[in-house]
Amino acid sequence: MGKYLQVLRIGIQNTLVYRVNFLFRAAVGLVPLTGTLYLWEAVYAGKGGTQVGGYALSQMISYYLLVTLVDAFTAVAEDDWQVAADIKDGNISQFLVRPIHYLAYRFWLYLSGRAVYTAVALVPVGLFLFCMREHLVAPSSGLAAAAFVASVGMAAMLQFLIACTMALLAFWVLDVSTFIFIQFALEYIASGHLFPIDILPGWLAGALMLTPYPYLLHFPVAVYLGRVDGGELGRGMAMQAAWVAIAFVLLRTVWARGVRRYSAVGG
Amino acid sequence: MAALDAEGGTASGKASWRRYPALYAALWRYSVTREMQFKANFLLWIVVEAMWFALQLGFMSVIYGHVEEVAGWTRWQVILLVGCSHFIQQVFTALFLTNLSDISEHIRTGRLDFMLLLPVNTRFLVSIRKVDLGAFVNAASALGVIGWALRNLGHVPGPWEVAAFFLLCGCGVAVHYSLMFMLASMAFWTVRIQGAVWGYYNLFNIARIPEGAFPAGWFRRVFTWVLPMILVSNVPSMALLGTLRSPWTGWMLAGLALGCLAVSEWVWRTALRRYASASA
Numbered sequence: 001m002g003k004y005l006q007v008l009r010i011g012i013q014n015t016l017v018y019r020v021n022f023l024f025r026a027a028v029g030l031v032p033l034t035g036t037l038y039l040w041e042a043v044y045a046g047k048g049g050t051q052v053g054g055y056a057l058s059q060m061i062s063y064y065l066l067v068t069l070v071d072a073f074t075a076v077a078e079d080d081w082q083v084a085a086d087i088k089d090g091n092i093s094q095f096l097v098r099p100i101h102y103l104a105y106r107f108w109l110y111l112s113g114r115a116v117y118t119a120v121a122l123v124p125v126g127l128f129l130f131c132m133r134e135h136l137v138a139p140s141s142g143l144a145a146a147a148f149v150a151s152v153g154m155a156a157m158l159q160f161l162i163a164c165t166m167a168l169l170a171f172w173v174l175d176v177s178t179f180i181f182i183q184f185a186l187e188y189i190a191s192g193h194l195f196p197i198d199i200l201p202g203w204l205a206g207a208l209m210l211t212p213y214p215y216l217l218h219f220p221v222a223v224y225l226g227r228v229d230g231g232e233l234g235r236g237m238a239m240q241a242a243w244v245a246i247a248f249v250l251l252r253t254v255w256a257r258g259v260r261r262y263s264a265v266g267g
Numbered sequence: 268m269a270a271l272d273a274e275g276g277t278a279s280g281k282a283s284w285r286r287y288p289a290l291y292a293a294l295w296r297y298s299v300t301r302e303m304q305f306k307a308n309f310l311l312w313i314v315v316e317a318m319w320f321a322l323q324l325g326f327m328s329v330i331y332g333h334v335e336e337v338a339g340w341t342r343w344q345v346i347l348l349v350g351c352s353h354f355i356q357q358v359f360t361a362l363f364l365t366n367l368s369d370i371s372e373h374i375r376t377g378r379l380d381f382m383l384l385l386p387v388n389t390r391f392l393v394s395i396r397k398v399d400l401g402a403f404v405n406a407a408s409a410l411g412v413i414g415w416a417l418r419n420l421g422h423v424p425g426p427w428e429v430a431a432f433f434l435l436c437g438c439g440v441a442v443h444y445s446l447m448f449m450l451a452s453m454a455f456w457t458v459r460i461q462g463a464v465w466g467y468y469n470l471f472n473i474a475r476i477p478e479g480a481f482p483a484g485w486f487r488r489v490f491t492w493v494l495p496m497i498l499v500s501n502v503p504s505m506a507l508l509g510t511l512r513s514p515w516t517g518w519m520l521a522g523l524a525l526g527c528l529a530v531s532e533w534v535w536r537t538a539l540r541r542y543a544s545a546s547a
Contacts, residue, residue, distance in 0.1 A: 031469055032470075038481050039337070042337050045338075046338070178311035178312060178315055182311075185319055188322065194326050199329060199333065
């Protein structure tokens with residue numbers, strides 16, 4: 001454990017170098033967010049102030065604000081690219097002979113990156129949330145707030161596991177960037193980044209809920225807003241935990257196969 | 268680059284404007300050859316861009332599944348707007364995007380010194396070195412979506428409307444180019460600027476939102492007059508739809524495009540002066 005805390009410490013020091021970059025990213029990200037919020041306000045104005053897909057305007061705005069927040073907590077920044085580069089450049093060799101697991105090392109680096117990003121992004125995002133405070137609804141209950149925190153934690157793990165698994169494709173293909181972008185596009189729509197997926201027709205939303213993607217963003221936010229509660233909340237959390245477990249097993253399997261192939265090439 | 272070396276070595280210091288078309292043609296040939304070496308990659312990138320386009324169209328379709336009109340725009344008008352935005356973005360990508368995002372690499376590796384010595388305009392060279400052919404395929408698919416939307420609207424634009432549309436799209440590309448060029452020029456101040464492309468995609472996200480959705484206020488003013496992203500695809504779309512309130516809006520976009528180009532040239536010159544003094 002101690003050695004991984006060292007990784008965390010070094011990771012934080014290294015990512016602090018990028019703090020201006022992070023600030024820039026977080027601030028620029030508010031532009032499309034503002035655009036999307038204006039678009040939704042126009043949608044509701046045209047409708048005469050009723051609900052869209054069961055969302056009142058303030059809930060819809062809160063949805064996007066919370067997505068921004070959860071995204072700051074959990075998104076992978078450069079991690080997948082770095083993993084792919086480490087494999088391509090042969091940097092992982094040294095980890096194979098050291099008493100430290102490369103994937104665990106990456107996980108702690110990811111955590112340090114998120115810690116720094118969140119701390120920096122909190123300045124512009126916090127200011128934005130403060131300006132929008134009249135639209136931001138409170139968690140629907142104490143239970144929802146607690147479940148939200150737990151769910152964001154699992155979303156972060158799932159996010160890391162999926163991104164890492166994609167990056168491990170570098171064991172087999174020369175250029176993983178197109179695969180990462182295709183995955184990202186799928187994730188962007190199916191995780192609820194673009195719009196809450198429960199405003200889709202019921203069958204489509206139901207089908208999407210069977211994939212891991214909604215558990216990255218949509219589910220934690222829906223929990224916060226109280227759109228899932230009671231038995232549904234328990235089932236959702238179980239489903240999210242199951243996806244984390246599946247993604248973990250998948251990552252370990254792909255890693256084991258990849259390393260076998262990697263050493264075969266190196267030998 | 269080998270061809271350029273040879274030319275740079277023999278030409279006199281002063282470049283005549285007549286050489287530029289030939290130079291550009293040579294760079295095109297080079298790009299085609301290069302792209303065809305990686306066919307699978309070429310096709311995959313087309314798929315990636317097509318997915319993002321479908322995603323945006325899907326988002327608007329979801330919204331119009333719940334309402335009839337947004338800020339005075341009907342479903343097919345907005346589909347046309349998204350198509351227009353994609354068209355402009357893809358033409359820009361085809362001609363400039365990779366080149367501009369490479370600028371920071373040229374600075375970091377010192378390749379820029381070498382380019383500055385070549386007897387051509389350096390801005391011309393860094394802006395158009397590579398052509399992304401896949402983006403032309405995507406631009407064509409965007410035109411297809413625009414045509415499809417027009418059919419569903421039952422609107423047949425007149426020749427003037429079509430001409431105005433393409434001219435205004437050209438102005439839109441000029442705005443994209445100038446703003447991205449300025450973002451990329453930030454690399455002269457801080458070398459680590461991978462954020463430039465990311466920033467570009469974020470800023471231009473708002474171009475496909477109907478302009479009527481933006482209430483009067485500082486946000487609308489900034490993104491109309493300083494960074495005219497709200498106008499970039501809205502004005503050409505309205506010209507094609509025949510819903511432009513007055514031709515002055517078109518002239519305004521043209522004027523703003525020229526303004527952006529002028530400011531970006533000033534930024535570039537300032538940056539180059541700074542670069543020279545830094546490396547000396």
